[in-house]
Amino acid sequence: MKKKPANPFLTTGYHSPEYFCDREKETGQLLSNLQNGSNTALVSIRRIGKTGLIKHLFYQLPENWRSIYVDILATENLSQFLNVMASAIMNALSEKGNPGKRFLNFLKTLRPVIRYDPLTNTPRVSFNQQQTDETETSIRSILSYLEKQEFDVVIAIDEFQQITNYPERNTDSWLRGIVSALGRDRLKLIF
Numbered sequence: 001m002k003k004k005p006a007n008p009f010l011t012t013g014y015h016s017p018e019y020f021c022d023r024e025k026e027t028g029q030l031l032s033n034l035q036n037g038s039n040t041a042l043v044s045i046r047r048i049g050k051t052g053l054i055k056h057l058f059y060q061l062p063e064n065w066r067s068i069y070v071d072i073l074a075t076e077n078l079s080q081f082l083n084v085m086a087s088a089i090m091n092a093l094s095e096k097g098n099p100g101k102r103f104l105n106f107l108k109t110l111r112p113v114i115r116y117d118p119l120t121n122t123p124r125v126s127f128n129q130q131q132t133d134e135t136e137t138s139i140r141s142i143l144s145y146l147e148k149q150e151f152d153v154v155i156a157i158d159e160f161q162q163i164t165n166y167p168e169r170n171t172d173s174w175l176r177g178i179v180s181a182l183g184r185d186r187l188k189l190i191f
């Protein structure tokens, strides 16, 4: 269990549902979008509560759903996007359970390097790919792998606007294109 914050009016981050106010309509709308297979883009001015809303939503998902939070603020190109996304999925699907073990076996076929943070023991996945098309293929493979699982998956890509700074052109529409081509039965995205 998380330690109680000294000040209940949080100025950074998300703690837990007890410290999150209102936003019932927004949470309900997001949940309904996901259950109906619609991807959602969250757009607002800064500090309005997008990240908090995503984390809050994750507490309300149906029991057998998996949630993956990916913060791409620190990424500068598609290759770093792939690394951050693969690491977030590894973190979310714990290696102790079957989905995590299966994902790890699948991931190994893409030949990444997997290191563990010595302090937190969380996995860090990196691909030493040089070619953009290889990176694109790996991203597509990972997303289509998730689409084929027996559980529903929500991937929230926070700070999505960062993608417009990547040197690869039109990453935004490319990514939206591959996600809609997957069919969205199991995999849903929040940007």
Ligand SMILES: Nc1ncnc2c1ncn2[C@@H]1O[C@H](COP(=O)(O)OP(=O)(O)OP(=O)(O)O)[C@@H](O)[C@H]1O
Binding pocket: 010, 011, 012, 013, 014, 019, 020, 021, 022, 023, 044, 045, 046, 047, 048, 049, 050, 051, 052, 053
């Ligand atoms: N519903 C809420 N109840 C209580 N505190 C909230 C709520 N929503 C957001 N906050 C607080 O407001 C601050 C800003 O929220 P958050 O970081 O989620 O905003 P954001 O829209 O993601 O910001 P940015 O655009 O900078 O990424 C945080 O300190 C968060 O704890």
Ligand SMILES: [Mg+2]
Binding pocket: 050, 051, 052, 158, 159
């Ligand atoms: Mg945010």
